[in-house]
Amino acid sequence: MTYxxxxxxxxxxxxxxxxVIDEEYYGLRYQRLRxxxxxxxxxTALFDGRxxxxxxxxxxxxxxxxxxxxxxxxxxxxxxxxDGYNVRIFRLDGELIGLSRGGFICxxxxxxxxxxxxxxxxxxxxxxxxxxxxxxxxxxYMEGYPPYxxxxxxxxxxDMMRLDRPGFLPQAERMALAERYRLPQPEIFGRFxxxxxxxxxxILLTINDDGREGIVLKEDSPRAKRAKYVTSNTSVSDIRLTxxxxxxxxxxxxxxxxxxLVLFMDEEGLTRDAELHRQLGEAFLGGLxxxxxxxxxxxxxxxxxxxxxxxxxxxxRLITRLTATAKRSQVRIVQQRLEHDGGHWLLEFDKEFLRxxxxxxxLMGGGLVFD
Amino acid sequence: MTYxxxxxxxxxxxxxxxxVIDEEYYGLRYQRLRxxxxxxxxxTALFDGRxxxxxxxxxxxxxxxxxxxxxxxxxxxxxxxxDGYNVRIFRLDGELIGLSRGGFICxxxxxxxxxxxxxxxxxxxxxxxxxxxxxxxxxxYMEGYPPYxxxxxxxxxxDMMRLDRPGFLPQAERMALAERYRLPQPEIFGRFxxxxxxxxxxILLTINDDGREGIVLKEDSPRAKRAKYVTSNTSVSDIRLTxxxxxxxxxxxxxxxxxxLVLFMDEEGLTRDAELHRQLGEAFLGGLxxxxxxxxxxxxxxxxxxxxxxxxxxxxRLITRLTATAKRSQVRIVQQRLEHDGGHWLLEFDKEFLRxxxxxxxLMGGGLVFD
Numbered sequence: 001m002t003y004x005x006x007x008x009x010x011x012x013x014x015x016x017x018x019x020v021i022d023e024e025y026y027g028l029r030y031q032r033l034r035x036x037x038x039x040x041x042x043x044t045a046l047f048d049g050r051x052x053x054x055x056x057x058x059x060x061x062x063x064x065x066x067x068x069x070x071x072x073x074x075x076x077x078x079x080x081x082x083d084g085y086n087v088r089i090f091r092l093d094g095e096l097i098g099l100s101r102g103g104f105i106c107x108x109x110x111x112x113x114x115x116x117x118x119x120x121x122x123x124x125x126x127x128x129x130x131x132x133x134x135x136x137x138x139x140x141y142m143e144g145y146p147p148y149x150x151x152x153x154x155x156x157x158x159d160m161m162r163l164d165r166p167g168f169l170p171q172a173e174r175m176a177l178a179e180r181y182r183l184p185q186p187e188i189f190g191r192f193x194x195x196x197x198x199x200x201x202x203i204l205l206t207i208n209d210d211g212r213e214g215i216v217l218k219e220d221s222p223r224a225k226r227a228k229y230v231t232s233n234t235s236v237s238d239i240r241l242t243x244x245x246x247x248x249x250x251x252x253x254x255x256x257x258x259x260x261l262v263l264f265m266d267e268e269g270l271t272r273d274a275e276l277h278r279q280l281g282e283a284f285l286g287g288l289x290x291x292x293x294x295x296x297x298x299x300x301x302x303x304x305x306x307x308x309x310x311x312x313x314x315x316x317r318l319i320t321r322l323t324a325t326a327k328r329s330q331v332r333i334v335q336q337r338l339e340h341d342g343g344h345w346l347l348e349f350d351k352e353f354l355r356x357x358x359x360x361x362x363l364m365g366g367g368l369v370f371d
Numbered sequence: 372m373t374y375x376x377x378x379x380x381x382x383x384x385x386x387x388x389x390x391v392i393d394e395e396y397y398g399l400r401y402q403r404l405r406x407x408x409x410x411x412x413x414x415t416a417l418f419d420g421r422x423x424x425x426x427x428x429x430x431x432x433x434x435x436x437x438x439x440x441x442x443x444x445x446x447x448x449x450x451x452x453x454d455g456y457n458v459r460i461f462r463l464d465g466e467l468i469g470l471s472r473g474g475f476i477c478x479x480x481x482x483x484x485x486x487x488x489x490x491x492x493x494x495x496x497x498x499x500x501x502x503x504x505x506x507x508x509x510x511x512y513m514e515g516y517p518p519y520x521x522x523x524x525x526x527x528x529x530d531m532m533r534l535d536r537p538g539f540l541p542q543a544e545r546m547a548l549a550e551r552y553r554l555p556q557p558e559i560f561g562r563f564x565x566x567x568x569x570x571x572x573x574i575l576l577t578i579n580d581d582g583r584e585g586i587v588l589k590e591d592s593p594r595a596k597r598a599k600y601v602t603s604n605t606s607v608s609d610i611r612l613t614x615x616x617x618x619x620x621x622x623x624x625x626x627x628x629x630x631x632l633v634l635f636m637d638e639e640g641l642t643r644d645a646e647l648h649r650q651l652g653e654a655f656l657g658g659l660x661x662x663x664x665x666x667x668x669x670x671x672x673x674x675x676x677x678x679x680x681x682x683x684x685x686x687x688r689l690i691t692r693l694t695a696t697a698k699r700s701q702v703r704i705v706q707q708r709l710e711h712d713g714g715h716w717l718l719e720f721d722k723e724f725l726r727x728x729x730x731x732x733x734l735m736g737g738g739l740v741f742d
Contacts, residue, residue, distance in 0.1 A: 059739030070737030227739060246630065251622035256742055259617065262659045263734060272660065277652030278645050285643050285651065288633045363634060366441030368430030368598060371627055 003167030003224075004039035006051060013037070025105050026317070028092070032103035040166065043103035047092060051164045055086055055101060055131050058216065058226045062263040064201060067227065068194045074221040075193050077171050078200060080186040080207065081214040081228055082156045083144045084135025089113045090163060091122040098134075107321065108140050108307060111314035116155035121181040128177075131159035131168075133186070140307045140318055140347075143241045147211040152308055156186045158216070168224050191220060205268055208233050232270065235261035236283050243287030244294075244301065247356040248330070254284075295360045302352040304336070308344035315347040322349070330355045374538030374595075375410035377422060384408070396476050397688070399463070403474035411537065414474035418463060422535045426457055426472060426502055429587065429597045433634040435572060438598065439565045445592040446564050448542050449571060451557040451578065452585040452599055453527045454515050455506025460484045461534060462493040469505075478688035479511050482680045487526035492552040499548075502530035502539075504557070511678045511689055511718075514612045518582040523679055527557045529587070539595050562591060576639055579604050603641065606632035607654050614658030615665075615672065618727040619701070625655075666731045673723040675707070679715035686718040693720070701726045 014020045019035040033044040033054065041054030061067030068076070087109045088099045096117070098109025112134070122128060136145045136153035157178060160169040168174070178185050189203050204215065214230030235257040242249060261280075265272065291301045309315040315338055322333045330353075337348040363369070385391045390406040404415040404425065412425030432438030439447070458480045459470045467488070469480025483505070493499060507516045507524035528549060531540040539545070549556050560574050575586065585601030606628035613620060632651075636643065662672045680686040686709055693704045701724070708719040734740070 057741055059741050061737055061739060062734040063737050066735060066737030068737070071739060243629075246626055251626040252742075254626055255617055255622040258614075258655050258659060259734075262656060262663060266660070266663050272653075272656050274649050274653075277656060278649045280652030280655060281648030281650065282643075282645075282652075284629050285633060285648060288629060289637070289643060292633060292637050363433045363630075364437060366432055366434050366437030366439070368432060368442060370428055370430050371623075 003053070003056075005166050006033075006037070006040045006044060006046075006053075010038045010040065011046075023104075025321075026097070026107065026110065028097070028105065030105075034102070043099065043101050045099055045103045050092070052088055052090055052099060052103075052129055053161055053166050054103060055088060055159070056226075058228050061227050061229050062260055063267050064204070064229055065197050065267055067229070068192075068197060068200075068217070071227050072194055072217070072219045072225060074219050075191050076217040076219050077191050078189040078203065078215050078217055079158060080189070080212060081216045081230065082133040082135050082158070082186050083142075083146050083213040083234075084133035084153075084156070085139060085141045087113075087132055087134050087155075088161070089117070089130040089132065090128065091126060096122075104321075107314040107317035108309070109134060111309045111311055112153065113155065116184055118181045118183070121177070121183070125177070127163040129161040129163060130157050130183070131161060132157040138307050140305050140322070140349075143303055144238065146213065155184055157183045158186050170224075171218065171220060189215065201268060204229070204231060204264075207231060208264075208268075211237065230260060230264070232261040232264040232268075235264070236276075236279055239280070240283035240287060243284050244291035244303075245353055245356065246288055246291075247359045248353045291356060292360070295357065295364070299357070300352050301356040301360065302334075302350040304348060304350050307347045308341075309347060310344065312338065312345045315345050318347065319349060322351075326351075374424070374427075376537050377404075377408070377411045377415060377417075377424075381409045381411065382417075394475075396692075397468070397478065397481065399468070399476065405473070414470070414472050416470055416474040421463070423459055423461055423470060423474075423500055424532055424537050425474060426459060426530075427597075429599050432598050432600050433631055434638050435575070435600055436568050436638055438600070439563075439568055439571075439588070442598050443565055443588070443590045443596060445590050446562050447588040447590050448562050449560040449574065449586050449588055450529060451560070451583060452587045452601065453504040453506050453529070453557050454513075454517050454584040454605070455504035455524075455527070456510060456512045458484075458503055458505050458526075459532070460488070460501040460503065461499065462497060467493075475692075478685040478692065479678060479680070480505060482682055482685035483524065484526065487555055489552045489554070492548070492554070496548070498534040500532040500534060501528045501554070502532060503528040509678050511676050511693070511720075514674055515609065517584065526555055528554045529557050541595075542589065542591060557587075560586070572639060575600070575602060575635075578602060579635075579639075582608065601631060601635070603632040603635040603639075606635070607647075607650050610651070611654035611658060614655050615662035615674075616724055616727065617659055617662075618730045619724045662727060663731070666728065666735070670728070671723050672727040672731065673705075673721040675719060675721050678718045679712075680718060681715065683709065683716045686716050689718065690720060693722075697722075 014037045019033060019037055021032045021034050023030050023032050031046040033042055036042050041056045043054035045052045086101045090097055096110060096113045098106045098113050100106050133156045134153050136149035138152040160174045192200055208231035211233055213234045216226060216228050219225040238257050239254060294301050319335050326333050332352040332354055334350040334352060336350060339346055385408045390404060390408055392403045392405055394401050394403050402417040404413055407413050412427045414425035416423045457472045461468055467481060467484045469477045469484050471477050504527045505524050507520035509523040531545045563571055579602035582604055584605045587597060587599050590596040609628050610625060665672050690706050697704050703723040703725055705721040705723060707721060710717055
């Protein structure tokens with residue numbers, strides 16, 4: 001993991017290869033990298049001469065015992081991995097802008113980021129870019145969320161960058177800024193030597209019991225290499241949450257999680273028992289039976305999202321944006337409600353899974369499959 | 372489903388497109404269709420002017436209630452679907468030859484077919500081709516088998532053809548021949564009108580309880596269209612048997628079975644309960660934990676096969692053939708034992724899953740994955 005600057009020659013090359021896309025959205029014109037270019041991450045965005053570097057892809061280890069020594073060369077910080085969507089937040093012309101992993105401006109993040117960030121932070125550090133996870137049942141993109149975010153959303157800042165500079169701020173600087181401006185962060189479990197596997201495994205057992213997702217390891221070195229590792233209970237709950245979309249997700253989504261679960265339990269010395277078996281079986285069947293019932297009762301399979309906005313305009317922007325990209329992913333967005341509710345605009349919309357509806361139509365209509 | 376003859380022009384075309392392969396095996400030279408050609412099934416084999424037509428692919432329905440009316444135009448015969456491997460058996464120069472689905476000569480079938488077939492059948496009907504399933508724990512290809520074949524293998528004849536003629540013998544003719552020569556057959560449940568869904572669903576409930584695989588429906592008409600339908604318990608037991616190979620199988624192998632299970636239960640009005648959940652969870656985890664244990668103890672993941680042969684030469688032929696095709700499918704065949712045992716040659720060999728060993732090596736060694 002090295003952080004390379006986006007130089008002029010690379011940008012010209014990227015443009016020629018159509019890897020740079022011109023965007024106009026949210027009253028802003030900018031350019032977005034839709035692929036990695038010479039080590040510069042996908043999702044990097046260029047606003048009138050200011051560059052917001054992308055958040056790099058983080059690899060996963062399925063074992064800590066061997067993974068620590070195999071992946072790292074210096075001690076690592078271990079932090080909680082939060083189950084939400086990745087955002088980069090910065091200030092442009094006085095306004096907070098949230099970018100998705102792919103470099104799209106997210107109107108929900110733009111609308112809500114200010115709830116969690118002391119404005120003095122950007123007054124004092126106008127070139128800061130906050131990297132974080134927006135998580136909770138009120139997010140507009142994902143069905144999963146951490147157990148301790150019981151309603152709406154929360155923001156968790158786990159990295160910082162500066163405009164125009166690739167790479168992250170050192171851990172000490174990031175932690176000092178977070179403390180000074182009382183920024184919400186994921187839990188930081190500490191700094192570990194590479195032979196300190198046992199205390200990390202202890203932490204994982206605890207967060208597994210808590211239903212939290214896992215950890216991110218960050219090498220305390222200039223290259224700041226990262227790796228993630230998740231618990232077995234997360235794998236079960238991922239399956240439970242998404243089984244109703246089984247016909248819309250790549251099938252390895254499910255088999256990968258079973259593999260992670262087994263390797264986690266083997267490493268942690270956990271023994272499988274009837275209760276775990278029951279939970280896993282129910283995770284698979286509960287969601288799929290639900291979607292069969294939805295299809296039989298309503299002729300469609302969907303998930304209903306509920307999100308709160310400060311501004312009606314941002315809610316409408318979100319619906320427009322989701323609708324514009326829906327067809328490509330074979331979903332349909334159906335707005336159910338947008339009304340003022342307790343100081344917020346409450347948006348409710350359904351994400352209908354057209355591929356699932358089509359498959360159920362074929363199969364329940366007695367269609368043949370050759371498999 | 373129409374049965375088309377293989378005419379000279381098609382054969383020339385197939386040869387030009389390299390869809391006909393010359394084979395020399397078992398002391399025989401022949402040609403094998405490795406793809407469907409103008410409706411002539413893959414696996415069709417040409418022996419010195421005699422053509423053994425391939426067994427066509429059979430589509431699957433996931434619902435009987437709608438599937439009967441949707442797929443068929445005339446009453447159907449319902450027969451048990453046996454969990455084994457598909458063979459076609461015929462006599463050539465006085466010797467029984469068994470062909471696999473793909474048109475390969477199977478030395479195990481050649482060796483053992485005579486145990487189950489009255490020689491008078493081919494004396495009286497030299498141009499007959501028996502289509503059947505070889506099933507049992509002693510088969511050399513598959514880990515699954517029916518609960519009522521407790522040891523070794525059994526043969527079940529479910530269709531008949533004639534040399535040089537596409538298509539199947541009518542059901543009445545096949546049943547008469549089977550009875551006359553006391554051929555083993557799968558259970559034939561009867562002939563059903565297309566509105567007789569309820570009695571078929573009753574039969575499915577019973578065979579689900581018995582742990583039998585499912586049924587094949589055969590239209591009682593010249594086109595003899597077929598469709599298959601399997602029980603929910605079969606889906607669970609498929610998963611149980613193959614979870615140890617999860618990293619070697621296409622992931623949709625597993626998701627397809629969960630889908631079949633849910634649609635079967637929904638159709639049959641079965642309710643999911645803790646016991647089913649436990650069984651499904653255990654099906655996934657038991658096998659995968661076993662393969663992790665194998666890998667940690669022996670550094671490899673494998674399944675051991677035990678098969679009985681009359682002839683030592685056929686056992687050696689099988690090993691040679693399996694070894695020759697192993698590399699392509701990333702397995703390794705390791706012969707463990709070949710010795711005379713109670714009137715048979717007992718062959719034991721391991722099928723090692725190299726892809727799984729490689730993946731475990733990477734993951735347990737702390738390797739990164741990007742998913």
